[in-house]
Amino acid sequence: MTSRDRAFLLNLYERMVLIREFEDTVKFLFLEGTMPGTIHQCQGQEATAVGVCAALRADDWITSTFRGHGHALAKGLSAQEMMDELFGAESGCCKGRGGSMHMGNMAKGMVPGIAIVAGGIPLATGMALAFKMQQKTEVVACFFGDGAVAEGAFHEGVNMAAIWGLPVVFVCENNLYGASTHIDLVMKNSRISDRAASYGFRGETVDGNDVLKVLDATERASADCREGRGPVLLELLTYRRTGHSRRDPCHYQPKQERELWAQRDPIERFAEEIKLSSDERELIHARVQDLLSQVVERAKLAPRPKVSELADFVFAAASSQPPPAGAGKPDEVANSGTVSPAKPARRLGIAEALREGIAEVMAADPRVFCIGEDIGVRGGWGGAFTVTLGLAEKFGGRLIDTPIAELGFFGVAVGAAMMGMRPIADVQYGDFLFLASDQIINNAAKMCYMSGGTASVPLVMRAPVGATGRGSQHAQNMERYFTGVPGLKVVAPSNAYDAKGLLKAALRDGNPVLIFEHKLLYGSKGARAEPGAVDATSEIPSEDYLVPLDKAAVRREGSKVTILAWLLMVHYAMQAAEHIDAEVIDVRSLSPIDWETIGTSVQKTGRVVIVEEGPITGGLSAEIGAGIAERWPAVRIRRVASPDVPVPFTPVLENAYRPDVQRIAAAAQALLAQEHAATCATEAVGVDS
Amino acid sequence: MNINMKMPDLATNAGTELGIARWIAQVGQPVKRGQAILEVETDKAVQEVECIANGVLQAIHVQAGEKVAVGTVIATIKVD
Numbered sequence: 148m149t150s151r152d153r154a155f156l157l158n159l160y161e162r163m164v165l166i167r168e169f170e171d172t173v174k175f176l177f178l179e180g181t182m183p184g185t186i187h188q189c190q191g192q193e194a195t196a197v198g199v200c201a202a203l204r205a206d207d208w209i210t211s212t213f214r215g216h217g218h219a220l221a222k223g224l225s226a227q228e229m230m231d232e233l234f235g236a237e238s239g240c241c242k243g244r245g246g247s248m249h250m251g252n253m254a255k256g257m258v259p260g261i262a263i264v265a266g267g268i269p270l271a272t273g274m275a276l277a278f279k280m281q282q283k284t285e286v287v288a289c290f291f292g293d294g295a296v297a298e299g300a301f302h303e304g305v306n307m308a309a310i311w312g313l314p315v316v317f318v319c320e321n322n323l324y325g326a327s328t329h330i331d332l333v334m335k336n337s338r339i340s341d342r343a344a345s346y347g348f349r350g351e352t353v354d355g356n357d358v359l360k361v362l363d364a365t366e367r368a369s370a371d372c373r374e375g376r377g378p379v380l381l382e383l384l385t386y387r388r389t390g391h392s393r394r395d396p397c398h399y400q401p402k403q404e405r406e407l408w409a410q411r412d413p414i415e416r417f418a419e420e421i422k423l424s425s426d427e428r429e430l431i432h433a434r435v436q437d438l439l440s441q442v443v444e445r446a447k448l449a450p451r452p453k454v455s456e457l458a459d460f461v462f463a464a465a466s467s468q469p470p471p472a473g474a475g476k477p478d479e480v481a482n483s484g485t486v487s488p489a490k491p492a493r494r495l496g497i498a499e500a501l502r503e504g505i506a507e508v509m510a511a512d513p514r515v516f517c518i519g520e521d522i523g524v525r526g527g528w529g530g531a532f533t534v535t536l537g538l539a540e541k542f543g544g545r546l547i548d549t550p551i552a553e554l555g556f557f558g559v560a561v562g563a564a565m566m567g568m569r570p571i572a573d574v575q576y577g578d579f580l581f582l583a584s585d586q587i588i589n590n591a592a593k594m595c596y597m598s599g600g601t602a603s604v605p606l607v608m609r610a611p612v613g614a615t616g617r618g619s620q621h622a623q624n625m626e627r628y629f630t631g632v633p634g635l636k637v638v639a640p641s642n643a644y645d646a647k648g649l650l651k652a653a654l655r656d657g658n659p660v661l662i663f664e665h666k667l668l669y670g671s672k673g674a675r676a677e678p679g680a681v682d683a684t685s686e687i688p689s690e691d692y693l694v695p696l697d698k699a700a701v702r703r704e705g706s707k708v709t710i711l712a713w714l715l716m717v718h719y720a721m722q723a724a725e726h727i728d729a730e731v732i733d734v735r736s737l738s739p740i741d742w743e744t745i746g747t748s749v750q751k752t753g754r755v756v757i758v759e760e761g762p763i764t765g766g767l768s769a770e771i772g773a774g775i776a777e778r779w780p781a782v783r784i785r786r787v788a789s790p791d792v793p794v795p796f797t798p799v800l801e802n803a804y805r806p807d808v809q810r811i812a813a814a815a816q817a818l819l820a821q822e823h824a825a826t827c828a829t830e831a832v833g834v835d836s
Numbered sequence: 837m838n839i840n841m842k843m844p845d846l847a848t849n850a851g852t853e854l855g856i857a858r859w860i861a862q863v864g865q866p867v868k869r870g871q872a873i874l875e876v877e878t879d880k881a882v883q884e885v886e887c888i889a890n891g892v893l894q895a896i897h898v899q900a901g902e903k904v905a906v907g908t909v910i911a912t913i914k915v916d
Binding site: 171174175177178179180393394395396398 | 841842844845846847848869870878880881882883884885886888906907
């Protein structure tokens with residue numbers, strides 16, 4: 148425990164004053180019209196941030212929210228880097244890319260704020276999971292408000308921290324209002340700490356305006372976490388003396404309530420408690436004011452980013468770093484990329500090739516682990532399509548079986564990735580990705596950019612797609628919802644060789660990569676083989692190999708018409724091309740699109756059929772069509788896709804829904820039959836569905 | 837020296853003009869930074885607006901009842 152001498156106490160006081168004065172200074176800059184954007188301030192809540200952070204070690208971490216200025220200052224970010232960020236300067240903690248709601252500094256143990264309410268909670272659980280797997284003694288303090296406990300992400304995040312005994316101090320700053328809505332309107336039991344017991348861990352309610360009580364409670368909670376008794380939930384009772392945002396006059400806060408809490412102001416109370424002298428008070432306030440005036444002047448003049456750098460930091464640069472020291476116990480199996488000793492190439496299906504690829508990377512890189520439902524259960528299935536069958540016997544705790552909580556465990560995977568692990572997270576059916584989409588799209592895809600490139604998310608995700616007789620909620624082709632998301636790479640292997648090579652490339656890329664697999668292409672033998680499966684097996688070499696993430700592949704050469712397809716449709720396109728002089732391209736990289744390979748082909752043939760399993764409206768084929776039309780306007784374009792209906796169950800309708808070989812061939816023939824005249828501009832682009 | 841106080845960006849919906857509901861301080865009155873010196877009517881509510889400097893309220897450029905765009909100079913303060 149830190150010694151609490153006068154210097155320490157004065158330091159706590161000064162840290163609270165710094166937060167108050169920083170927030171008030173920013174308030175006036177906003178009133179003067181010199182500061183862009185909006186701000187969500189924390190005047191009145193200084194003791195929560197300072198008390199919690201003072202109890203943490205320098206190498207502990209915090210996660211924060213859109214109301215994060217106090218947390219950032221308390222954790223040790225400088226007033227200068229924060230003011231620079233608020234002014235949108237290049238020298239800001241997030242290089243001006245994040246702004247007020249995403250304050251953070253990875254070098255100082257603060258993840259950029261997550262502005263989606265409760266979005267940081269599963270993230271913190273994931274960070275703690277990484278610490279446990281890395282055998283570190285760090286803890287993460289996860290800040291959120293009373294409003295967050297209504298979100299599903301709270302439930303899923305704390306539940307997983309509980310079942311795995313993770314070192315998270317969940318810090319709920321209960322200031323009685325979620326935005327403008329009083330807590331009694333949104334929960335029946337408004338003693339938030341009571342909830343911890345229902346998850347099987349310890350919760351405590353603390354006077355959040357008493358900095359020493361907050362400090363004591365956090366010291367106890369972090370000791371519990373470090374000694375394997377985590378997580379802990381601390382409910383800190385406090386009050387916001389400023390608006391929800393700067394455009395909020397707080398008329399929903401009754402005057403009496405405001406006055407009552409003003410009398411419990413954390414800074415004044417502490418000044419009284421430690422008998423602050425007027426000399427000490429003057430000295431500290433003058434020092435803080437001086438600092439802030441200098442900080443503001445410098446921030447106003449700090450250079451802004453160049454427009455030419457707008458697209459920087461979308462992705463982390465690919466690294467070929469070896470795993471960090473102490474990243475985890477290396478497996479006993481050989482450390483090189485090659486696991487199978489001199490074997491000839493074997494023919495494997497996609498499920499088998501993925502299983503082999505996962506085993507090889509897990510053996511070579513202790514940072515890699517798998518997280519998903521039913522993936523490691525002994526006597527279980529190895530996931531919904533047998534991909535992880537048997538791996539738990541070799542890799543034990545590195546196959547993590549989760550509760551049914553996709554939003555939660557994808558968030559956990561994001562957090563673990565941010566702390567240096569290399570997770571592979573999967574959903575059993577692609578349709579379930581919708582549940583996880585906040586963590587994938589709002590967190591994983593944006594974190595590198597909004598942190599100014601200082602944080603990265605080396606997360607691989609896998610999802611099976613396609614219609615297989617299970618009804619509309621287990622049948623969607625999900626590619627269209629996740630392509631064109633800046634910061635997210637998307638690939639789709641149509642065969643076993645590509646599946647293994649793309650998986651390995653994805654794990655080395657250091658960015659969020661979503662791998663779509665098709666349920667009918669797994670080609671697994673045994674208990675879970677799908678009826679009507681197409682042969683997607685390949686010869687798999689024994690040497691290590693990669694397949695580049697951003698390239699399409701020409702599967703069949705031809706000269707009269709190009710057929711673009713991915714996943715199952717590649718196989719149907721190959722069949723359709725049998726009696727046509729067609730060039731079949733496996734699009735394979737869905738984000739980004741490989742315009743070079745596609746362009747070379749369509750410029751040669753002048754005609755393209757784009758095949759997509761999924762509704763014709765708003766699919767990826769539309770994006771590809773538009774991209775071809777604007778680059779090579781003379782090319783005739785036709786799409787073959789499903790009608791705009793949810794996937795029907797009854798086999799006769801499901802088969803009509805799914806594009807088939809006949810429809811693809813007919814579209815190609817129709818294009819070939821048309822005159823390839825230079826005046827094609829007057830003809831409408833045909834579609835077939 | 838004099839500084840200008842501008843209509844702050846308090847509107848919920850961009851482009852909305854903001855109205856001066858009433859002036860709490862009068863011309864010639866000493867004012868302090870943080871002191872509420874006028875009430876502004878936004879699209880959400882009537883909100884108090886604090887003075888941005890210590891000094892004397894030198895001039896009022898927009899009267900109660902008038903509506904102006906964000907950034908319009910509404911007052912001048914002679915700074916201490």
